[in-house]
Amino acid sequence: MLKREEIAQRIAQELRDGWYVNLGIGIPTLVANYIPEGISVEFQSENGILGMGPFPYEGTEDADLINAGKQTVTIRDGGSIFDSSLSFAMIRGQHVQLTVLGAMEVSEKGDIANWKIPGRMVKGMGGAMDLVASADNIIVAMSHTNKRGESKLLKECTLPLTGVACVKKIVTNLAVLDVTDEGFKLLERAPGVSVETIIQSTEGKLIVDGEIPEMQI
Amino acid sequence: MNKIVASSDKAIEGILDGMTIMVGGFGLCGIPENCIAALVRKGVKGLTCISNNAGVDDFGLGLLLQQKQIKKMISSYVGENEEFERQMLSGELEVDLIPQGSLAERCRAGGAGIPAFFTPAGYGTEIAEGKEVRAYNGKPHILEKALTADFALVKAWKGDPYGNLVFKGTARNFNPVMAMAGKITVAEVEELVEPGELDPNFIHLPGVFVQRIYQGSHYEKRIEQRTVRSKN
Numbered sequence: 173m174l175k176r177e178e179i180a181q182r183i184a185q186e187l188r189d190g191w192y193v194n195l196g197i198g199i200p201t202l203v204a205n206y207i208p209e210g211i212s213v214e215f216q217s218e219n220g221i222l223g224m225g226p227f228p229y230e231g232t233e234d235a236d237l238i239n240a241g242k243q244t245v246t247i248r249d250g251g252s253i254f255d256s257s258l259s260f261a262m263i264r265g266q267h268v269q270l271t272v273l274g275a276m277e278v279s280e281k282g283d284i285a286n287w288k289i290p291g292r293m294v295k296g297m298g299g300a301m302d303l304v305a306s307a308d309n310i311i312v313a314m315s316h317t318n319k320r321g322e323s324k325l326l327k328e329c330t331l332p333l334t335g336v337a338c339v340k341k342i343v344t345n346l347a348v349l350d351v352t353d354e355g356f357k358l359l360e361r362a363p364g365v366s367v368e369t370i371i372q373s374t375e376g377k378l379i380v381d382g383e384i385p386e387m388q389i
Numbered sequence: 390m391n392k393i394v395a396s397s398d399k400a401i402e403g404i405l406d407g408m409t410i411m412v413g414g415f416g417l418c419g420i421p422e423n424c425i426a427a428l429v430r431k432g433v434k435g436l437t438c439i440s441n442n443a444g445v446d447d448f449g450l451g452l453l454l455q456q457k458q459i460k461k462m463i464s465s466y467v468g469e470n471e472e473f474e475r476q477m478l479s480g481e482l483e484v485d486l487i488p489q490g491s492l493a494e495r496c497r498a499g500g501a502g503i504p505a506f507f508t509p510a511g512y513g514t515e516i517a518e519g520k521e522v523r524a525y526n527g528k529p530h531i532l533e534k535a536l537t538a539d540f541a542l543v544k545a546w547k548g549d550p551y552g553n554l555v556f557k558g559t560a561r562n563f564n565p566v567m568a569m570a571g572k573i574t575v576a577e578v579e580e581l582v583e584p585g586e587l588d589p590n591f592i593h594l595p596g597v598f599v600q601r602i603y604q605g606s607h608y609e610k611r612i613e614q615r616t617v618r619s620k621n
Contacts, residue, residue, distance in 0.1 A: 217559075218489065218490075219415045219416075219418070219559050219562050220415075220559050220561055220562055221559060226618060227616045227617050227618045228617055228618070229617060229618060229619075229620055230617040230618075230619070230620075231617075233612065233615060233616075233617055234558060235417075235418065235610035235611070235612045236418060236419070236546075236557045236558035236559060236560040236610070237558040237559055238415070238416065238418050238559050238612070238613075238614070239559075240415075241614060242415075242416040242417075242418070242469075242613035242614045243614040243615075243616035244612060244614070244615055244616050244617065245616075247558075253556075253558060253559060253561060254561070255493070255561050255562060255563070255564070255565045255566055255593075256415070256441070256489065256490075256492075256493035256562050256563045256566060257493040257494055257496070257497040257565075257566045259490075259493070260489065260490030260493055260494060263490060264490060264508065264509070264510070283513075294467075294474075294477065294478075294484075294486070295466060295467060295468030296464060296465050296466035296467050296468065296486045297465060297466070297486060297488055297489070297516075298465050298466040298488075298489050299465070299488065299489035299490060300488075301488035301489075301490075301491075301510045301511045301514065301516070302488045302489060302490030302491065302508075302510040305508075305509040305510040305511065305512060306509055306510070332514065332515050333513060333514045333515075334514060335512075335513065335514065336512065336513035336514075
């Protein structure tokens with residue numbers, strides 16, 4: 173099973189030179205630590221930064237420079253700052269090539285739920301609905317099952333949706349999967365995790381085609 | 390032209406019970422701290438607040454929530470405030486959650502004379518319920534209406550008597566679009582400068598959108614998630 177950092181590491185392998193990338197809160201934020209050598213990507217934070225840099229050194233943090241998770245950050249040379257409307261113009265207008273975000277549930281059709289548990293958690297969707305409705309390429313980073321051991325890769329989402337038929341790829345602690353017209357297609361398994369375990373942990377339709385390689389991390 | 394008012398109390402004059410106000414900021418970054426404090430002092434009630442977030446329990450809009458001055462919140466994310474959650478779950482507080490990009494664009498549209506627009510955000514979700522759906526380029530979009538407010542309260546880094554504003558870092562966020570959408574827009578600035586001191590080429594928000602301006606004081610600029618890395 174992959175640790176959080178390893179999920180981020182595997183997702184980082186999907187980055188391509190020249191891409192603008194929006195990283196969600198949690199595991200997605202960690203992707204910035206594993207940019208493959210020799211490629212250049214720029215991170216967009218929807219509260220208004222392009223060219224977001226790493227966390228500041230202690231003592232240099234600036235209350236006027238935060239990311240969408242309200243964490244103090246830095247801005248790299250060549251970066252820029254803008255207002256919220258322009259930020260979502262970049263997102264809606266598909267000028268950002270990749271969105272990585274977390275989820276509570278994903279359906280075999282690529283529907284995603286990650287903003288509300290009726291009666292229990294109502295924090296709001298933030299920018300997630302705009303991001304998933306517009307991004308060309310969406311990768312979900314999440315654990316394969318919830319705390320009760322139930323699959324988060326479902327036939328149909330049970331929670332209120334964030335977006336429909338939008339997720340393209342999922343990286344979990346057990347596997348890498350593509351969302352296809354026929355269902356979840358298993359591409360890779362985490363080191364030491366059997367295909368059988370992944371089948372048992374996936375409620376939605378899972379396509380296992382031939383030998384499934386282990387992820388290279 | 391001189392839009393300077395003497396104090397935060399003067400700046401919010403005319404805000405009455407039951408009015409709709411926009412409040413700039415993202416989390417606690419770029420919030421009009423002095424205007425919020427003045428609203429607490431004034432004790433005005435039954436407000437509808439349009440703001441991306443609702444502050445934390447003891448700062449930002451949380452201060453107005455504590456005093457039960459807010460009737461309704463229109464926001465995109467409200468996860469950092471326990472008093473907010475309590476009031477919402479008990480039904481004391483009405484809450485309208487809308488996608489962040491739609492919130493920003495609805496404010497911008499309100500200030501730009503665009504009554505409504507189609508966006509793909511939220512299609513197929515519960516926020517699309519009751520909204521007109523139309524397909525463009527083969528993709529379904531929902532109709533979102535512009536937002537305006539009786540007052541918009543914004544915070545900038547620098548401003549001049551004409552109301553021209555310059556923001557600092559990510560404290561810009563919702564402030565410019567909300568300033569555009571206020572019938573009366575109040576800007577509080579860290580530094581009020583003389584006319585001509587701001588380079589017209591680098592003004593983020595032209596003064597036409599601002600009706601009142603004053604220099605705030607005692608900025609706390611609280612950080613929600615202080616995150617640092619070590620030098621090694």
